[in-house]
Amino acid sequence: MYELEQKLANIQRDNLYTVIKVLKEGNFGRTEKVVNANGWIFVRKYFYEDSGQTENEYSILSRLSHPLLPKVYDHYELAGQKVLIEEYIDGVRLSDVISRNGRLPFYTALGITLQLCSVVEFLHSQKPNPVIHRDIKPDNIILQPNGQIKLIDFGAARNFNSVKNRDTVLIGTVGYAPPEQFGFGQTDCRADIYAIGKTLTHMLTGIAPERGKNNIPSNNKFPPQLIKIIKKATEFDPDHRYVSVKELSKAIKGLIPSRIIKNNNVFGNIKPPKRIYPVYCNLPNPVKILLMPFHALLALILIFGCGGDMFTPTGFGFRDDLLKILNDLDFALLCILPPYILGFNLFNLNERIKFFNKNRQIKKIVIVIVLILIAGILSSCFESYHTAAYIKSTNSAVS
Incomplete structure (x- = not known):
């Protein structure tokens, strides 16, 4: 009886939203842009095959509050599918910007990386166990019109456990995830540092990193100090990487003139699209x-x-x-x-x-x-x- 009541309640929760647009659909799930009766816009995610990512993402984000993180509002099960209701973020994925424009301007890439370091440092500072994202990549970073980023998709995130010597579930994106994330050991905060280094490389070169290939920018295009930073962040051995995201952020700030940071001009080279209608206008x-x-x-x-x-x-x-x-x-x-x-x-x-x-x-x-x-x-x-x-x-x- 309780199960039937729960199913009916979940159906009612799901019917609170009307689909505006299907944002993404694949073998593992569907992501929709939806609106409720009050006119508020959300993102609704259906997970066809779920190994705990829904509860994991909800449990992590529901207890965290940061301007560069999305908010989650609800999660439930419907017809065997896990459903997650999240904040709708007005913006464009960093991966789409790179695909459309190629490599990003130098200071723009560094500015985005500094914001990424800021939010990841917040995740790593959680007590008693740091939160490790484990899937940092341009596809999971949204650029908003005001220049701020949002780090999304916490399905692979986990709390660091000092007792374990390797991850229970091997998950991540090839090219961005470090070797230890695929069974070579337990991931800790240095796994995210590796992914940040690979994401910075992608922004600077316009080329997505591949497993076993060196995508580090050439010395004749960028300052030697930047090459050293990327090499250290993406070392195969975690012990040779930066100890913390704060240390990585400090090194990157050393490459940006103080006048640019003071004037908040690192995003000056990403111009909003020249369109009459706003991004949320769905007319053909x-x-x-x-x-x-x-x-x-x-x-x-x-x-x-x-x-x-x-x-x-x-x-x-x-x-x-x-x-x-x-x-x-x-x-x-x-x-x-x-x-x-x-x-x-x-x-x-x-x-x-x-x-x-x-x-x-x-x-x-x-x-x-x-x-x-x-x-x-x-x-x-x-x-x-x-x-x-x-x-x-x-x-x-x-x-």
Whole structure:
């Protein structure tokens, strides 16, 4: 009876979400972008074959809080499949950026690596046992519009156990995972250091690392100190690697000029895509292209239609006529178009303007209020001038 109630409860939990888009589907599972009744967007993961990764990912992430980690909200079983509900992250995978653009600019790659070191150092600092990710690679790193990364996919993560001499489950991605992760010993924090070194190599060369091949960048393209850092981080023997992620991070910071770190300019070379519609707009491209003239037409209607008799002479001279036109235009340009563009995030303002990285809704509301006040002040000034012109004209007619 209890099992039946539990199954019905899980069905109800699953029905709380509506699928927006299937993000990824393979032999082992399906990942969906979903929305609930309140309009909140989540990621729902179905695991067809699960050896404890779902519970493992949920148990680790549910007790951790860090700005570079995703949040998890629920996990349950449905029709023999494990289901995980996670935070939806607006961004693009680092692997997709490399595939599209090739190798990343030098300081951009170092900046991403420093963020990666920051979140991994947080994982390794957990008590009583450090959390080891064990699957760090560009495919599990999401670049957000504000320049921050998110480290995702904790299905392979584990807590370090000093008693064991090797891992119980051999798991990881060939090329990024260290040798000890495939049965040569127990993985500890130095396994993630190895993966960070391989990920940095991938960003700098644009070539994914392969097992048994040396992908270390050549000395004639990069500083010799960087080559030493990568070699030390990716040593075959864990005892020859950096002792901690903090030590690796300190070495990388030594390669970045202080002015770049101070100005937070390491992401300056990754520009947001030039698109009118935001990344979460799921309309087909032909529909988007057809709608573009509609936006332009709507803008013209708003500008020339809001004033009604915008170009009708006032009878008090050219200056008064010009002020009347400007007064009608400012209503459209300040009170109607900004809320329209900001509300629909046209031209990807959230991505392109750093000001909107945080608290964007509040900031947009404040901007709209300020623009309305400015429009009111300008309208008041015109009315004052128009009244003065009317009184002057009346007095002239009387005399």
